[in-house]
Amino acid sequence: MTATTSKSTATxxxxxxxxxxxxxxxxxxxxxxxxxxxxxxxxxxxxxxxTLDPLLGTYISRLDEAALDAAAAADAELAAGVDRGLLxxxxxxxxxxxxxxxxxxxxQSLILDPGFGTGPDGDRYDAVVVQxxxxxxxxxxxxxxxxxxxxxxxxxxxxxxxxxxxxxxxxWPGGSSSGTGNGVASGQFLxxxxxxxxxxxxxxxxxxxxxxxxxxxGRVPKSGCVPLGFSYDHIGPLTRSARDAAAMLAVLAGHDxxxxxxxxxxxxxxxxxxxxxxxxxxxxxxxxxxxWAACDPDVAGLTRDAVAxxxxxxxxxxxxKLPLWQELCTATMCGLVIEGMAYHRGDFRSRxxxxxxxxxxxxxxxxxxxxxxxVQAQRVRRVGVRAVTELFGQYDLLITPTTLVPPLPVDNLDxxxxxxxxxxxxxxxxxxxxxxxxxxxTSGGLPVGLQLAAKPxxxxxxxxxxxxxxxxxxxxxxESAAILELLS
Amino acid sequence: MSPTAEETVTVxxxxxxxxxxxxxxxxxxxxxxxxxASLDALYAVPMSHEEEPQLIFSPFV
Numbered sequence: 001m002t003a004t005t006s007k008s009t010a011t012x013x014x015x016x017x018x019x020x021x022x023x024x025x026x027x028x029x030x031x032x033x034x035x036x037x038x039x040x041x042x043x044x045x046x047x048x049x050x051t052l053d054p055l056l057g058t059y060i061s062r063l064d065e066a067a068l069d070a071a072a073a074a075d076a077e078l079a080a081g082v083d084r085g086l087l088x089x090x091x092x093x094x095x096x097x098x099x100x101x102x103x104x105x106x107x108q109s110l111i112l113d114p115g116f117g118t119g120p121d122g123d124r125y126d127a128v129v130v131q132x133x134x135x136x137x138x139x140x141x142x143x144x145x146x147x148x149x150x151x152x153x154x155x156x157x158x159x160x161x162x163x164x165x166x167x168x169x170x171x172w173p174g175g176s177s178s179g180t181g182n183g184v185a186s187g188q189f190l191x192x193x194x195x196x197x198x199x200x201x202x203x204x205x206x207x208x209x210x211x212x213x214x215x216x217x218g219r220v221p222k223s224g225c226v227p228l229g230f231s232y233d234h235i236g237p238l239t240r241s242a243r244d245a246a247a248m249l250a251v252l253a254g255h256d257x258x259x260x261x262x263x264x265x266x267x268x269x270x271x272x273x274x275x276x277x278x279x280x281x282x283x284x285x286x287x288x289x290x291x292w293a294a295c296d297p298d299v300a301g302l303t304r305d306a307v308a309x310x311x312x313x314x315x316x317x318x319x320x321k322l323p324l325w326q327e328l329c330t331a332t333m334c335g336l337v338i339e340g341m342a343y344h345r346g347d348f349r350s351r352x353x354x355x356x357x358x359x360x361x362x363x364x365x366x367x368x369x370x371x372x373x374x375v376q377a378q379r380v381r382r383v384g385v386r387a388v389t390e391l392f393g394q395y396d397l398l399i400t401p402t403t404l405v406p407p408l409p410v411d412n413l414d415x416x417x418x419x420x421x422x423x424x425x426x427x428x429x430x431x432x433x434x435x436x437x438x439x440x441x442t443s444g445g446l447p448v449g450l451q452l453a454a455k456p457x458x459x460x461x462x463x464x465x466x467x468x469x470x471x472x473x474x475x476x477x478x479e480s481a482a483i484l485e486l487l488s
Numbered sequence: 489m490s491p492t493a494e495e496t497v498t499v500x501x502x503x504x505x506x507x508x509x510x511x512x513x514x515x516x517x518x519x520x521x522x523x524x525a526s527l528d529a530l531y532a533v534p535m536s537h538e539e540e541p542q543l544i545f546s547p548f549v
Contacts, residue, residue, distance in 0.1 A: 327533050345504060361515060373527045379533075379542070
């Protein structure tokens, strides 16, 4: 099941019998022209989940009743002339490591305290990002699958669903924001929240044909989210289009004192930055990865094709070499496991076997670092930040593929193979914003992505270029033939 | 003489107070040399001897 069906950018409507809008932007228009109400839209995505969720492993828990209540409230407000913006009445999924008031979060683990997300009064609370989505009128459809504690690999031995790729169910959608990825890709909701500590938004974006933004560290408060690596974690949007991601980040971004890492500075107008042009942007492209033995030939070819789109659109493209590549990836992958080790040591001592094997073997590596190693990793991050800042003195954007390979087979996943295939951890070490956008399907019909990074807090330039790219290509609107077949 | 990977892993597991099955300990032992080498490479990055870490202590919360 690998064939595909393409839709034009202008329509952005699914070829499935339900005629669902493919994007948040198209759905917002449909809510205002009467094609859909929020209730009918929510019922449509729930009907999809009835069919698809058992096959794709998208949800840990569905919030059907609460979602319909929120949709009815959105319809009433829109009818009364109260318009909260693009997300008003739009179904969104939430990764199940982010607190929501409806019920316990699991982090897809037997370990997490069921009291996580409960305040001193005993009531469950929303994470700040969830509060902001609700205030924008969004309809939250459920809590989506991850890998345990947002690391490791799928592990059915603990009783949680294994996520499958929407473009070919024999493959993995990427992780750890797996359910948000395959849920958007299959139209079970139109956007959602993921988290990214070493690539967990950008990897499933690349492998599920989505646009996924890991914004600048500190731009979006991460309080109310189960931590993995405190100084590497981000909560961000996964959507079909860059325009949709811009609309979501506009709601999510902004200071909140509940997160010690939250940065207090103004939020740019991300949607207003979408000029449709990338002419004159200075773009550095590191193509050295395409020569690596591990790089899939289709990934190399699609990367070159994507770079050609930038050139044809008037961007000033220059080949560059990203500095300290391996060292900064090490600083992320080793740093996050020792930060994770601090969080998990107590439970590792008493409940080692209740963790999934991939989780305990990955975070457990943190036992074998010294305190000096951790501090040295932080010194390397400082040197790295200085080096990329110097490079960004010459360029607006730096581009690489998001991964070296297409999605991995779901029944043969290996953590080491996975880490060797992603080009994302580099930007967690430096904290720069980085986004993955679709750049086409391989000859096997599997999605892959292009990664765009920018100066700290310059998400607007990434969105500008990504949106302009998507006006010239329709990769992001290519639906999965497998899903269309299941819905027919 | 430097300790072997197995000796190091054994000591550090004990220091952490964590007991793991033999097969998982064997995986840690097998992975340790490459893990250690990647960490040692961080000390080879050119930098000022006085370079500070990127995580900076603050007296405020």
